[in-house]
Amino acid sequence: MLTYEDTLPWAAAMRMVVTRKIMPPWFADPRYGHFANERSLSADEIRTLVAWVNGGARKGAPEDMPPPAKDFVQGWGIPAPDVVFQLPKPFSVPAAGVLDYQYVIVPTGFTEDKWVQALEVRPTDRAVVHHIIAYLREPSSDYFKDQKPGVFFIAPPKADGKTDTSALPSDFLVGYAPGQPAEILRSGEGKLIKAGSDIVFEVHYTPNGKPTTDQTKLGFVFSKSVPKERILTLSASNGTFKIPPGDPDYEVDASFEVQKSVKLVGLHPHMHSRGKSFEYRLTFPDGKTETILSVPVYNWHWQLWYNLADPIDLPQGTKIECTAHFDNSPNNPENPDPTKPVIWGQQSWDEMMVGFFNLKFDAAMPAKEISSPGAVHVH
Incomplete structure (x- = not known):
């Protein structure tokens, strides 16, 4: 909604969702952390909007109007992409059934290292896309080394016979899920894509009653110069849990x-x-602890990033600790089946526990120095 005319038909609905704090979606407990992308409205802002609606939602004086909204690039939440990658062909999603995660490798064709400042994944049919993750596969990587580029495939079973795992690759580039905006980095920051790298798309399709196709796109805006600091997305995750039937917490x-x-x-x-x-x-290494984000009421329909207003210095040896609670009881209206135990799995009726985070460091530092095989701990 960019104009008064766009907004007027929704005035009553806006009053309802802001007073109930359904919108805008923001779930961080205000007692912990300060965030650059905070969406919540103050009590005064809510009162102002409600008073406007109750007063007839009248149009203000023309001289008080804000300047016109900037021109948006059609279909994108980032500036015009410098390069766009797309799934090699449309993927046919049936009307019903359960689909395994679909993977496809798309070579970048980059002959030199590239730094990216803005990234966005855009499904062509959002209605059937649960999530998408674009991973990087550098030339030296063995990740899906036996798979051919440009062909959809299902991840082969691991040596222990299991496909699912919480050991996520450390080369997470960018993702898409409902409510997740484009990733636009600050000036002087960038994500590195080395020459000869491939993009590995992981797509989770969920049929919704009618057949359709999707041919997801991924857009990059390159940094205008080599940034001073690199951004790397990592995670603390746990795939060993088993939630008992009926357990509410x-x-x-x-x-x-x-x-x-x-x-x-x-x-x-x-x-x-x-x-x-x-x-x-x-x-911290000295034993001091600090809560930096609490989401007391998690809403899986809105997969939000919480970007810190001010970066936090993490000395070597600092632990990023994550605690999740799950409600597998009949009192959870979203629960597919409270009578069954729940483990890690790919489908939406399974569960995951992942605490993603973005780290920033000197662009000259090799990323592998930040993480090690023993860096992730589960409890």
């Missing part, structure tokens, strides 16, 4: 220990329909 923990001094700039909790609450804490 099951706790799952995970943590990540940084191996070099870095800065923390963003947080992104991820669970499915039984997700109840999520908390991030820091434990």
Whole structure:
């Protein structure tokens, strides 16, 4: 809604959702952390909007109108992309059934290292897309090394016979889920894509009653110069849990220990329909602890990033600790089946416990120095 005429038909609905604090979607407890992208409205702002609606939602004086909204690039939430990658062909989503995660490898064709300042994943049919993750596969990586580019495939079973795992790749580039905006980094920051890298798309399709197709796009806006600081997305995750049937408040923990001094700039909790609450804490090498984000009422329909207003310095050895609670009881209206135990799984009726976060560090530092095989701990 960019104009008065766009907004007027929705005035009563806006009054209802802001007074009930359904909109705008923002779930952080205000007692912890300060966030650059906070969407919540103050009590005064809510009173002003309600008074406007109650007074007839009249149009204001023309001289008080704000300047026109900036021109948006059609279909994108970032400036005009410098390059767009797309799934090699439309994927046919049937009307019904359960689909495994679909993967496809798309070569970048980059002959030199590229720094990216803005990234966005755009499904062509959002109605059937649960989520998308674009991973980077650098030339030296063995990730899906036996799979051919340009062909959809299902991840082969692992040696232990299991496909699902919480050991997420550390080369997470950008993701899409409902409510998740484009990723636009600050000036002087960038994500690195090395020459010869491939993009590995992971797409979770969920049929909704009618057949359709999707041919997702991924857009990049390149940095105008080599940034001073690199952004890397990592996670603390736990895939070993088993939530008992009917349990209304099951706790799952995970943590990540940084191996070099870095800065923390963003947080992104991820669970499915039984997700109840999520908390991030820091434990510093001197033993001091600090809660930096609490989401007391998690809403899996809105997969939000919480970008810190001011980066937090993390000395080497600092632990990023995550605690999630799940409601597998009949009192959870989103619960698909409270009579069954729940474990980690890909489908929306399974569960996940992932605390994504963005770290910032000197662009010259190799990313592998920040993480190590023992950096992630589950409890």
